[in-house]
Amino acid sequence: MMSRYAKNATIVYREDINKELSIIRIKPDEGEVAEFKPGQYAELAVPTPEQENPQEGVKPEKLLRRSYSIASNPSVKDALEFYVVLVPEGALTPKLWDLKEGDRLWLGPKVKGKFTLDGLPEDKDFIMVATGTGLAPFLSMYKEFRKSNKWNKYVLIHGVRIADDLGYKKELEQFAEEDPNFVYVPMCTREPEGSAWQGPRGRVNILFETAEAFENKTGVPLSSDSTHVFLCGNPAMIDTVQESLEAKGFTQHSKKNPGNIHFERYW
Ligand SMILES: Cc1cc2nc3c(=O)[nH]c(=O)nc-3n(C[C@H](O)[C@H](O)[C@H](O)COP(=O)(O)OP(=O)(O)OC[C@H]3O[C@@H](n4cnc5c(N)ncnc54)[C@H](O)[C@@H]3O)c2cc1C
Ligand SMILES: NC(=O)c1ccc[n+]([C@@H]2O[C@H](COP(=O)([O-])OP(=O)(O)OC[C@H]3O[C@@H](n4cnc5c(N)ncnc54)[C@H](OP(=O)(O)O)[C@@H]3O)[C@@H](O)[C@H]2O)c1
Numbered sequence: 448m449m450s451r452y453a454k455n456a457t458i459v460y461r462e463d464i465n466k467e468l469s470i471i472r473i474k475p476d477e478g479e480v481a482e483f484k485p486g487q488y489a490e491l492a493v494p495t496p497e498q499e500n501p502q503e504g505v506k507p508e509k510l511l512r513r514s515y516s517i518a519s520n521p522s523v524k525d526a527l528e529f530y531v532v533l534v535p536e537g538a539l540t541p542k543l544w545d546l547k548e549g550d551r552l553w554l555g556p557k558v559k560g561k562f563t564l565d566g567l568p569e570d571k572d573f574i575m576v577a578t579g580t581g582l583a584p585f586l587s588m589y590k591e592f593r594k595s596n597k598w599n600k601y602v603l604i605h606g607v608r609i610a611d612d613l614g615y616k617k618e619l620e621q622f623a624e625e626d627p628n629f630v631y632v633p634m635c636t637r638e639p640e641g642s643a644w645q646g647p648r649g650r651v652n653i654l655f656e657t658a659e660a661f662e663n664k665t666g667v668p669l670s671s672d673s674t675h676v677f678l679c680g681n682p683a684m685i686d687t688v689q690e691s692l693e694a695k696g697f698t699q700h701s702k703k704n705p706g707n708i709h710f711e712r713y714w
Contacts, residue, residue: 452498452510456554458546459526464614467533468580469544470518474526475554483558484565485587486711488516489527490555493542510553513539516583516679516711517558520591527554530583530614562711564588564597567675571707572600572667574676576651576688579607581680581713586615593626600667602630606651606684608637610644630665651684655691671696671707678710685710 460472473491475481483489492512501507519528534540546552562584564573575585582605589601607613613633623631634651638644647664654661661669668674676692678685689699689708698706 450494450499450501450507452492452494452501452507452553454494454499454551454553455556456552458548458550458552460528461546461548465611467535468612468614469531469533470528470614471531471543472519472526472528473552473554479524480527481556481558483517483521484563485520485591486516486563486584487558487560488514488562488584488711489529489558490514491529491539491543492553492555493539493546494553511539511542512553512555514559516560516562516580516587518583518586520587522591530580530586532580560711562677562679562709564592567597569596570599572602572674573598574602574604574665574667574669574674576604576676576678576684577606578651578680578684579612580614581678581711582615584679584711585677589622589629593622593629598628599673600628600630602632602665602667604632604634604651604654604665606634606636608635610635610638610642610646630667632665650687652687652691655688658695669695671698675700675707675709678708680711680713682712682714685712 456473456475458471459474462470490512492510498507515529517527518530533544577585585603619631622629634647635644636650654664658669678688692708697708699708700706
């Protein structure tokens with residue numbers, strides 16, 4: 448019998464944004480990807496030979512698996528796209544970094560997560576705030592629903608260290624040119640003074656200090672009546688922005704107590 452830890456998917460595309468950031472597309476052996484909702488995540492692992500082919504009677508070590516938000520949208524059926532950063536001292540990502548197109552790995556069969564646009568009213572402004580690879584779910588959501596009436600305005604704020612870490616920038620700038628309801632705000636925290644970066648500097652939370660500052664920067668009001676805010680990535684960013692929003696009357700969303708702050712912590 449085949450080990451449940453056998454490799455079951457292939458890397459069909461890998462684009463390195465820089466040495467530590469990659470876009471990776473993974474095709475499951477079954478051909479079509481599992482059904483999912485934009486905002487959900489899947490698990491990845493790189494099984495060892497012992498895990499793939501355990502000796503008879505020896506229980507294989509558990510897989511070292513990690514969660515990754517799906518960056519592609521559900522209409523794309525042949526592969527799942529992921530946006531991944533290398534954590535040099537991390538347990539899984541250095542192993543993932545050794546893989547190239549054609550290499551095989553383990554893709555969790557179940558897609559999971561509640562960080563979706565399910566059940567939300569359609570006349571609201573959506574403010575999506577990402578640090579680093581926290582951009583992934585917002586790409587999936589936008590691509591899937593951009594031609595629908597799912598939102599009024601879709602504001603995408605992406606905070607990174609340096610401009611070189613702004614994955615998908617060209618594509619997002621193109622969307623902003625084509626779609627008057629899409630606002631893209633890339634921000635850098637560690638661009639050297641006097642560098643070529645002409646865009647906003649500082650952490651994303653500074654935009655939420657006052658409703659005026661937010662509206663000046665994005666052209667969209669920051670009002671708890673008309674807005675849902677989605678936060679994804681670095682948990683320290685999520686805490687800071689959540690605090691600013693709660694001071695303005697926003698509340699955390701749950702199925703039991705519907706509110707307008709939604710988040711996905713990456714660690
Ligand atoms: C629901 C969910 C979705 C996720 N989606 C993504 C995704 O789309 N892309 C992605 O790159 N990661 C994502 N992550 C993080 C991912 O699961 C791993 O934690 C990450 O790849 C590091 O794994 P590792 O084993 O190499 O490091 P570990 O040994 O697990 O080290 C973890 C440490 O690495 C740092 N870290 C982990 N993830 C990140 C990150 N994304 N950016 C910056 N620092 C980080 C933190 O300091 C954390 O404490 C997600 C996590 C969750 C819970
Ligand atoms: N060796 C390198 O030079 C290098 C470079 C990039 C990444 N990495 C590795 O990659 C991993 C991830 O790095 P990453 O840059 O993708 O993710 P990250 O560390 O989460 O940083 C992404 C962005 O989030 C900002 N941020 C951090 N805390 C915040 C808070 N409390 N509120 C608001 N914004 C906040 C950061 O600002 P600040 O800049 O102010 O922290 C940065 O602009 C790290 O583990 C690191 O090892 C290494």
